[in-house]
Amino acid sequence: MTPAFPAAVTGGPRNPLRRAADWLDDRGKPAWIAAVVLGFIFVWPVGLAILAYMIWSKRMFSKSCAQRRAEFSAHRFGGAYRSSGNSAFDAYKTETLKRLEDEQSAFEGFLQRLREAKDKQEFDRFMDERAHKAAEPATVEDPAPRT
Numbered sequence: 001m002t003p004a005f006p007a008a009v010t011g012g013p014r015n016p017l018r019r020a021a022d023w024l025d026d027r028g029k030p031a032w033i034a035a036v037v038l039g040f041i042f043v044w045p046v047g048l049a050i051l052a053y054m055i056w057s058k059r060m061f062s063k064s065c066a067q068r069r070a071e072f073s074a075h076r077f078g079g080a081y082r083s084s085g086n087s088a089f090d091a092y093k094t095e096t097l098k099r100l101e102d103e104q105s106a107f108e109g110f111l112q113r114l115r116e117a118k119d120k121q122e123f124d125r126f127m128d129e130r131a132h133k134a135a136e137p138a139t140v141e142d143p144a145p146r147t
Contacts, residue, residue: 024031032054039047083090 024035032050036047036050036054039050041047084093
């Protein structure tokens with residue numbers, strides 16, 4: 001019995017569509033968007049099909065910024081935690097990476113406290129202005145005398 005779908009659809013041997021999707025995945029979301037735009041420009045059903053595939057496979061809305069940043073740093077520094085074979089260098093590298101991670105988390109905490117202080121300052125200014133306006137006596141102009 002033959003399968004209901006050919007190998008090209010089921011992901012059997014590396015077919016051209018699967019290779020193209022993998023190639024676009026390696027280049028990220030901008031490559032997918034460029035493929036959609038080019039598809040719409042040259043043959044609109046192709047662009048529509050790529051857009052539908054991106055939405056259906058959750059490639060368009062799947063990752064948050066933090067996940068992409070983590071993946072980027074893992075890809076960029078993927079070999080950072082592998083052993084070099086030199087134990088002294090590995091110990092130094094581990095210590096340095098730990099120190100950098102600690103500094104990064106301390107700096108992110110500092111930025112968060114800075115944002116909170118700025119927000120509090122703006123809120124306090126707003127409340128002071130509001131209290132000042134409420135304390136001012138409302139001046140009502142006397143209506144024109146009727147004669």
